[in-house]
Amino acid sequence: MKKHVLGIALAVAVLLFGVAACGGGGGTSSSKTLTVGATAVPHAEILNDVVKPELAKQGIDLKVVIFQDYIQPNEKLYEKELDANYFQHLPFLEQTNREKGYNLVPLVGVHIEPMGGYVAKGKPYKSVQDLPNNATVAITNDPTNVGRMLLLLERQGLIKLKEGVGPKAQLTDIVENPKNLKFFQMDAAMLPKALDDPKVDLALINTNFALQAGLNPLKDAIFLEDSSSPYVNVLAVRPESKDDPRIQKLAEVLLSPAVKEYIEKKYQGAVVPAQVRYGN
Numbered sequence: 001m002k003k004h005v006l007g008i009a010l011a012v013a014v015l016l017f018g019v020a021a022c023g024g025g026g027g028t029s030s031s032k033t034l035t036v037g038a039t040a041v042p043h044a045e046i047l048n049d050v051v052k053p054e055l056a057k058q059g060i061d062l063k064v065v066i067f068q069d070y071i072q073p074n075e076k077l078y079e080k081e082l083d084a085n086y087f088q089h090l091p092f093l094e095q096t097n098r099e100k101g102y103n104l105v106p107l108v109g110v111h112i113e114p115m116g117g118y119v120a121k122g123k124p125y126k127s128v129q130d131l132p133n134n135a136t137v138a139i140t141n142d143p144t145n146v147g148r149m150l151l152l153l154e155r156q157g158l159i160k161l162k163e164g165v166g167p168k169a170q171l172t173d174i175v176e177n178p179k180n181l182k183f184f185q186m187d188a189a190m191l192p193k194a195l196d197d198p199k200v201d202l203a204l205i206n207t208n209f210a211l212q213a214g215l216n217p218l219k220d221a222i223f224l225e226d227s228s229s230p231y232v233n234v235l236a237v238r239p240e241s242k243d244d245p246r247i248q249k250l251a252e253v254l255l256s257p258a259v260k261e262y263i264e265k266k267y268q269g270a271v272v273p274a275q276v277r278y279g280n
Helices: 002-021 040-057 072-078 090-100 143-155 190-193 206-210 245-254 257-267
Strands: 031-040 059-066 086-088 106-113 117-120 138-140 172-177 182-186 202-206 221-224 230-237 272-275
Touching: 031 040, 031 072, 031 090, 031 182, 031 245, 040 059, 040 086, 040 106, 040 206, 040 245, 040 257, 059 072, 072 086, 072 090, 072 230, 086 090, 086 106, 086 245, 090 106, 090 143, 090 230, 106 245, 117 206, 138 143, 143 202, 182 190, 190 202, 190 206, 230 245, 230 272, 245 257, 257 272
Parallel strands: 031 059, 031 086, 138 182, 138 202
Antiparallel strands: 086 230, 106 230, 106 272, 117 202, 117 221
């Protein structure tokens, strides 16, 4: 009888171990694998080209999961399928937390991607002054980045927003539109394709998607945000993971001189190092 009971206990222990071993993509603090979600450019490039080799020297295997959208990386992180993500700026993270009820936190800020205005193919405009009346401007349908794009247009003198509305601005907050610009909203990842649409005159495109589409922000954009932009791209984690030694090592490498130098050399000002540590 004792042998029978012992056999059952051993079988249950083996079963429980197997279930634990087959868990989600997010590792435990004792795991040597660190799974990070990222968009392809520049985030995954930075992680694979610089961070992965540096972490390997410390015995950590960095696995980079590439996403083509802005929804899944936070969703998968919250659901513990990722250990961290690196794809978004701070206002987007804060907005997502409010909308989805997440509690994800920024650990470090790595870089800024100045957003730019790009003229559609076949259109002759060389500056904002060349844009005709009733021009169609393609912008994102993401509320956080809508405000960012409208502020950029306001700085170019193309529109005027309600006083004090700031980054939360939406299309309904435009109070002056002297060129009677028309706005066409779409998913941010699709904005480079809007440049092929004959109905579009100008598209405002996030630098990561511009680079991914083969655009050179410094040469192809007729205007860009400056380096004082508050939209710093961050490494985001779950609150309980921020003190994980693997996560801390990842953060240290992202703030290292090697990453700063890589960004400066590879992107030539199209992506700007930020190097910020948040006090969470």
